[in-house]
Structure formats: C-alpha cells, structure tokens
Amino acid sequence: MRNDRLIAFILIGLMAALFVVIGVQMFKVRAEVNGVYPEYSSFRADPKGYRILFETLSRLPSIHVERSVQPLREVPSGNGKILVMAGLLPSGAPAEETKLLNDWMTNGGTLLVAFSSRQFDSNEEKNRKDPVPPESKWLRGEVDKIKSWGVRIFWSKLNLATELQSNLFAGLSSWAGHLYIQPTKSDWDVLAKARDLPVVLQRRFGAGKLILLADSYPLSNIALAAHRNAALVSWLFPEHSTVIFDETHFGIVDHPGVMGLARRYGLDGAFVVVLGLAVLYLWASRYSLRPVRRVRADSEPAVRGAGGNEIFTNLLRRTLPTVDLCTVCLQIWKQKGSTSQVKQARLENLINSLPPTTSQVERYNQIVKLQHS
DSSP states (O other), X not given: OHHXXXXXXXXXXXXXXXXXXXXXXXXXXXXXXXXOSOTTOTTOOXXXXXXXXXXXXXXXXXXXXXXXXXXXXXXXXXXXXXXXXXXXXXXXXXXXXXXHHHHHHHTTOEEEEEEOOHHHHHHHHHHXXXXXXXXXXXXXXXXXXXXXXXXXEEEOSSOOOEEOBOSXXXXXXXXXXXXXXXXXXXXXXXXXXXXXXXXXXXXXXXXXXXXXXXXXXXXXHHHHHHSOOHHHHHHHSOSSEEEXXXXXXXXXXXXXXXXXXXXXXXXXXXXXXXXXXXXXXXXXXXXXXXXXXXXXXXXXXXXXXXOHHHHHHHHHHHHSOGGGHHHHHHHHHHHTOOXXXXXXXXXXXXXXHSOTTOOHHHHHHHHHHXXXX
C-alpha cells in the first residue's frame, strides 16, 4: 500500500514538471512569434525581428555572437567588437547614453545603429485617416539632429522602396523605409543611397567607427528571407569579430534574482543539494524508518509484563514455603562455610527457640540483632 502511494506521488510530480516545461515552451514560442518582444529585437522570430540574423551569424565559426541585456556601462570593452542597436527611434538618445557610446567607439569599438521610422509612419497613417490633417512637425522633414555624431535625420513622405545605389553592395538589392540621413560633417562616407538620398553612412570615431543605417528593414527576418543583401551583411560583420546585439534600448534589461545570481556564481550544485535534502526531510517526515507501534483495540485483553526480579521472586514463592525460609537461608549460609562455630550454634539455638507462630520478618530481625551483638 505504501509503495502504491509513493509511486502515485512520483507520477504526480512528473506530470506537474511536464506541464511546467510545456507551459514555458509555449510562452517562449508566443513571445518570439506573436510580437511580445519589440520590433527588430534579436529575440523575435516573426518577419519584424532580427532572430535570423542572430542565428546565422552565430553559426559562423569565425564570428562570435552574443546578446547584451546589461546596462551600457557594463558592456565589455569595444576593442574588436561590433555593437548592434537595431530599431532605434531617432528621437534623441539621453546625453549619458550618447557619451557612453562615444567612449565605447573611441576605445576601438564599432557601433552599428539601424534606425526605425515606425513612430513617424504611424503619425502619417493617422493624418491620412483625418479628413483635415493637422500640421505635424514630422511632415516638415527633419525629425532629429545628433550634434556629437554630426548628422541630421529626415523623414520622407515618399517611401524609399527602391534599388540600393552603392558601389560596395549589389545593385539588385532593395531598400525600404522613409528615413534618410544628411551628414553635417565632412568626415562622413556615404556608402549607399536610395532615390539619391543617403541611407548607409560611415565615419571614423577615435580608434573605432560609427555605421548608420537609415532603416532596420534590410537586416530583418523578412528581408533576409525574401531578398537577402549578402554583400551588405558580409561588409557589416567581417570575419574574426565579436558581434553584440544590444537589447537594453528596447527595455529588455536583466535584473538577476536569487536564481540568476546562483547561476552566475556557479551555485547550481548547491541548489540541487539543498533541494535533495528538502525532499529527504519531507520523505522522512512522511515515512518513519522505525516499525509502526501497534495500537491495541479495546476488545483485546491486556497482558501485563514482568521483569527478571519479579520472575525470580515468583519462582521462590512457588518452590519455597514461607515457614521454611529462615531454615533454608541458614543451611545455605552453613554450606558457604561459617567463620565461627560459636556464632553458628547461637543462630541454631535462636531459630529453634522462637515460637512457630513467629513471622519470618520477626525471625529475620532477631537474627540481625544476634549477628551485631
């Protein structure tokens, strides 16, 4: 019966663990496909994500790929590394983050920024539905200006869905988006245009460099699947480089809890040991190793036990009459050998002189007095 209950508990635990694993996998797939992650995130697997680019680069033996969910101040040194910030809205980054990125490039890192026009496209869509479109600053052209980088970003009402004009990239590749970038400094190199508007730019920044893409679409999942620009991808991510996909600008920041800190400091084994001890404690509390004490029913007769002294006393009472107790004791004492013939004679005379009605206790007291006299 106990084995059956133990097997039942094990099966219930296994079923619960199976449901947890299936639930986690379903949530993960839903997050990757149904848009729980922001657009152009490397976690996202639908057409608007960067999952294909991340996994394609990770399969190349000459390129090391990783995600960054830590704050920018904790990103490793930029020497020989490429930091990818895709889907960035050109609405003005905080000065502190811009300074961190500038220092990162100055130390030898390459910063690849791919902007997104979804905020301005949605404003334009609202204006189209309004019968009397209100005046919007996005319709005037310029949407942002980054002085430290020396660029101005413009939004065009005309969709730049056309062939990419470049001497570095294939002429058959296409471009899509509404943004284009105008440099305000002379050290910028315009590498590609769409409808004669600059969309891919590069400049040296200290020991590193800065690469700007006016739109994130060319590196998205749908673009790589439908009309991949292999020349652009191979130029952006050369061999023997480390590529870091930043997720913090989407708001995906790792705040490690107890389990995260345990994994970081290699305490997985300690957690398994503690869990095993807890299971053993629960099992020991539930099942005792000692035999279970049988409870006597009210209808069963109670049998009183007896110790060794009590058994010996009962045996003497059955085999030795009370009136012969002192006489037998005197005989045993004589067999051991008396030390004085006079004392032996006195004891015999005392026992014989006592009346037969004298109790054994009184006889014993008389013998003790005689022995001490």
